Amino acid sequence: MSTTTLPRPSRPSVAPPTGPLPSLPVPKSRASNVTSSPRLPSSSLPSPATASRTLSSSALPQRQTTKAHSSSSSTIPTLTGADTPAGPLPPGRTLRKTVSIGAFPQPPKHGNRSTSHPPSPLSASSTPDTVSLDQRLASVSKVAIPSRQGSLKKAVPRASSVGGRGLLGKPPLNSPSFLNGSGESASVANTSHLSLPSPPQSRNSSAQGSYATSTTTIEDADDEARARVDGKADGNTTQKDGKGNVIVSVRVRPDIVKDSKPNLDWEVDSKRSIIAYRGREGGEYLYDNVFDAQDNNARVYDAAAKRLVRRVMEGYHGTVFAYGMTGTGKTFSMQGTATNPGVIPLAITDIFSYIRETPHREFLLRVSYLEIYNEKIHDLLAGPVASANGQPGPQEEIKLREDSKRGVYATPLKEEIVQSPTQLLRVIARGDNARRVAGTQFNARSSRSHAVVQIVVESRARGSGGSSVQENKRSAIVPGGVRVSTLSLIDLAGSEKAADDKERRTEGSHINKSLLTLGTVIARLSSEKEKAAGDKEKGGKDKHLPYRDSKLTRLLQPALSGNSLVSILCTIQIGASGSSAAANSHAGETLNTLKFASRAKNNIVSHAKKADESLGAGADAGSRALLERYRIEIQELRKQLEEQNKAKEVKEEKEERERDEEEEKARELEDRQRHEEQMLEMQLARTALKERIEHLNRLILSSKSIGVNNGRSFSSMSHSRHSVLSNGDRFQLRSARSSATLDVPASQTPFQSPPLDGSEEDDSVGENGDGSASQAAQIQALQADLADKNRYISTLEKRLLHARRSSHSRVSMSLSQKLAGSSEDGGLIATIAEKDAEILSLRAQLEDKEKMIAALTSARKKSETAHEVGVAISTDGPSGSRRVSHQRSVGSGSSSAKVKTSSPVSVSSREQHLSHTSKSERDLDDVTRMLDEMISGRVDANARRRSNSLRLVSEQRG
Numbered sequence: 001m002s003t004t005t006l007p008r009p010s011r012p013s014v015a016p017p018t019g020p021l022p023s024l025p026v027p028k029s030r031a032s033n034v035t036s037s038p039r040l041p042s043s044s045l046p047s048p049a050t051a052s053r054t055l056s057s058s059a060l061p062q063r064q065t066t067k068a069h070s071s072s073s074s075t076i077p078t079l080t081g082a083d084t085p086a087g088p089l090p091p092g093r094t095l096r097k098t099v100s101i102g103a104f105p106q107p108p109k110h111g112n113r114s115t116s117h118p119p120s121p122l123s124a125s126s127t128p129d130t131v132s133l134d135q136r137l138a139s140v141s142k143v144a145i146p147s148r149q150g151s152l153k154k155a156v157p158r159a160s161s162v163g164g165r166g167l168l169g170k171p172p173l174n175s176p177s178f179l180n181g182s183g184e185s186a187s188v189a190n191t192s193h194l195s196l197p198s199p200p201q202s203r204n205s206s207a208q209g210s211y212a213t214s215t216t217t218i219e220d221a222d223d224e225a226r227a228r229v230d231g232k233a234d235g236n237t238t239q240k241d242g243k244g245n246v247i248v249s250v251r252v253r254p255d256i257v258k259d260s261k262p263n264l265d266w267e268v269d270s271k272r273s274i275i276a277y278r279g280r281e282g283g284e285y286l287y288d289n290v291f292d293a294q295d296n297n298a299r300v301y302d303a304a305a306k307r308l309v310r311r312v313m314e315g316y317h318g319t320v321f322a323y324g325m326t327g328t329g330k331t332f333s334m335q336g337t338a339t340n341p342g343v344i345p346l347a348i349t350d351i352f353s354y355i356r357e358t359p360h361r362e363f364l365l366r367v368s369y370l371e372i373y374n375e376k377i378h379d380l381l382a383g384p385v386a387s388a389n390g391q392p393g394p395q396e397e398i399k400l401r402e403d404s405k406r407g408v409y410a411t412p413l414k415e416e417i418v419q420s421p422t423q424l425l426r427v428i429a430r431g432d433n434a435r436r437v438a439g440t441q442f443n444a445r446s447s448r449s450h451a452v453v454q455i456v457v458e459s460r461a462r463g464s465g466g467s468s469v470q471e472n473k474r475s476a477i478v479p480g481g482v483r484v485s486t487l488s489l490i491d492l493a494g495s496e497k498a499a500d501d502k503e504r505r506t507e508g509s510h511i512n513k514s515l516l517t518l519g520t521v522i523a524r525l526s527s528e529k530e531k532a533a534g535d536k537e538k539g540g541k542d543k544h545l546p547y548r549d550s551k552l553t554r555l556l557q558p559a560l561s562g563n564s565l566v567s568i569l570c571t572i573q574i575g576a577s578g579s580s581a582a583a584n585s586h587a588g589e590t591l592n593t594l595k596f597a598s599r600a601k602n603n604i605v606s607h608a609k610k611a612d613e614s615l616g617a618g619a620d621a622g623s624r625a626l627l628e629r630y631r632i633e634i635q636e637l638r639k640q641l642e643e644q645n646k647a648k649e650v651k652e653e654k655e656e657r658e659r660d661e662e663e664e665k666a667r668e669l670e671d672r673q674r675h676e677e678q679m680l681e682m683q684l685a686r687t688a689l690k691e692r693i694e695h696l697n698r699l700i701l702s703s704k705s706i707g708v709n710n711g712r713s714f715s716s717m718s719h720s721r722h723s724v725l726s727n728g729d730r731f732q733l734r735s736a737r738s739s740a741t742l743d744v745p746a747s748q749t750p751f752q753s754p755p756l757d758g759s760e761e762d763d764s765v766g767e768n769g770d771g772s773a774s775q776a777a778q779i780q781a782l783q784a785d786l787a788d789k790n791r792y793i794s795t796l797e798k799r800l801l802h803a804r805r806s807s808h809s810r811v812s813m814s815l816s817q818k819l820a821g822s823s824e825d826g827g828l829i830a831t832i833a834e835k836d837a838e839i840l841s842l843r844a845q846l847e848d849k850e851k852m853i854a855a856l857t858s859a860r861k862k863s864e865t866a867h868e869v870g871v872a873i874s875t876d877g878p879s880g881s882r883r884v885s886h887q888r889s890v891g892s893g894s895s896s897a898k899v900k901t902s903s904p905v906s907v908s909s910r911e912q913h914l915s916h917t918s919k920s921e922r923d924l925d926d927v928t929r930m931l932d933e934m935i936s937g938r939v940d941a942n943a944r945r946r947s948n949s950l951r952l953v954s955e956q957r958g
């Protein structure tokens, strides 16, 4: 047993009692010491039957929820202005917390310890506020020092007289640490005796929904101020001993039985953190903290765990565990109740308070909860695993692994990310419900397993700059810089005597075995330390420690071997309730616990360092850190988003370009169409003008040629001319129509009759001098005219079609809705009607032209036939030929002249010729007449049509 390894105290007075324990004098009344700190009456404490654990698992979240409602914006409790270190102390409050600080081990004035340990970084921190507070405290302490120092000086020699690491152990006053603060012992110790008013309960506020108190803050400032003073006074030498990073506290459970007789064997001095036993084993035990039966959980947390939790938030690993005999209040201390929350809920509250107070960093919290039951690890958050038959099956076995970066860890273990205290408490309450508890001889709800809550804290500096939260968040995402620390909160199962029940016995044996291994490891740590110190000189290595002998010690290995800040809360029960045998049994167990605590205090050395900030995803810690993983994921997602945005932009640009191009094309097409239309219109206008000019010209030429080249009689010619001229009035109609589009002076119009001189006649008779060329030319001209007309018609048709298409709906609507329609629509309809009329007219003209062509063609044929006959006759004699030639040369001379100049020919041939000629002339006359009729008829028809359309238009417009 561990007791055998403990050195015995040198003083006979502190030898372990062997016989029945003598009764001790009545213990000093606490009232004299702590006047301003009323204690909870023991009657108010819940009895074992009320099973605090049941409450803790169900009521804590509710408690937190209520708290969340009560807080203004978040579930994180807020500190008031008066809570600030520099703030005034409210009336009725004392620096109650400084009492616990005073009880902490103090650093030596001179570095008399090994300087091989790294200095505690805590000492470096100081703030102006804390300086002033420190000064205030120091000035106040000067007044109060004498009495306190006197009592403390008494205690220290007693401790040293015990010697070794047994009962009183090494005085812990010279251990600066992350946890207890390091500083001027006198001033700190004296603060415990300050007569400043103190709040009745340091955690009163917790009952109103906030666990954070003013004393908490003062304590921190005090801590920092003290550290600063230390830095000045002692330099680094005071920070060398890592043992200060281990806090051992003892908590005495109140007696269950009301009004039970106090056990006089024990003296508990929470002020001096001393527990003295007057029994046969005797001795005094000095710890970092001693909590008596009246101390509530908040005080326990403030003194034993608060700093550790804060250090965890700063990047140190921290372990808090409760050790003690069954039923002594481990679970009560760790979990607490709804009205008296324990270390776990208070730590959770503090974690979120810290996050809220640290705006320059961002945090990610994940929590796991396991139990070691009968040397097997179970995940308390995993829930039951459904097997094939629907029944809850066994959980996947959880193993412990070791890794150079992470140390020892359990896997596979469910970790839940939590974002609020309520959520975190709910997760833990879920685990509590899954934990194995059973009624034992000593505890109605005894924990049958060691329960480990692990909160992994990842943090990273927030990027500077950026006014908005969003900007800050964005800029914060830089690679690496993630600090990962772990807070382990462990509620051990209690050591117990063999139970009657077999199952309990089995459990008990496992519990005891693991606790024994823990004791052994801790006991060996000391010899290990000494050995290591000795071996160091010889270049030796650490000796083997039996961490692997139990799952508990294996899991606690990183903490016990110095990588973590440690706070051990040992719970004892010293009440004399029940028989004296029970009291004796309790005393033995209690002494064992006290010895365990002493050994832990003396032997565990922690050189906890702030976790390295991982440099990025490549680093092991970095890849484990969710913050880093999330950063990478966020980066990747952002990259994807950017790529998608870019692709979208490119696509949009392309679409826009295409749209622009299409629009451009459409515009070009429209322009081209408009241009073509304009060109067409111009062409039309030109064609119309030309057509009219040509037509009118042709009409004149045609009259002339008809009169000259076909050798017709003058009368017929004159008739022709007359017929043309006699149509002067009709011609005027056409001329008038033409003048509407062509403003040509009448004197210059081509409609004037050409002079009937010889030259003109020469031109008109054609190359053959028989008028056939003229006819051919006429035909050609008519054909050209026809082609023009066709073109013109098709153009008009196109325009009409276009106009109809574009205005179809508008016109139809306006026609149907407005009936008569507006003047614009009327105009359009009139235009359409006009165009229709024009088309009809042109078609008629076309028909006429065709007819004319046909008539001219037949006339030409006939004239050719006649010419051939004439030639045949003239070949009968030169005179005939001459005559014909002469006749031809005369051209358009009068028929009488022709008759006069003709030479005598044979009668028969002449008659034949004359009859033939007269036939030809008749034919020609017929054609001429026909043409004249056609022209005059056409002109009439045109005039009629024109006047009709004009009338229609004027009707519509009217």
Ligand SMILES: Nc1ncnc2c1ncn2[C@@H]1O[C@H](COP(=O)(O)OP(=O)(O)OP(=O)(O)O)[C@@H](O)[C@H]1O
Residues within 6 Å of the ligand: 045, 046, 047, 048, 049, 050, 051, 052, 053, 252, 253, 254, 293, 324, 325, 326, 327, 328, 329, 330, 331, 332, 333, 443, 445, 446, 447, 448, 492, 493, 494, 495, 571
């Ligand atoms: N300081 C205390 N004040 C009031 N009640 C307490 C205190 N400590 C313990 N109790 C009560 O004592 C009983 C046993 O406490 P608890 O279950 O915490 O013991 P334990 O050490 O966890 O036991 P075990 O090891 O068997 O689990 C509970 O009913 C609890 O409410």
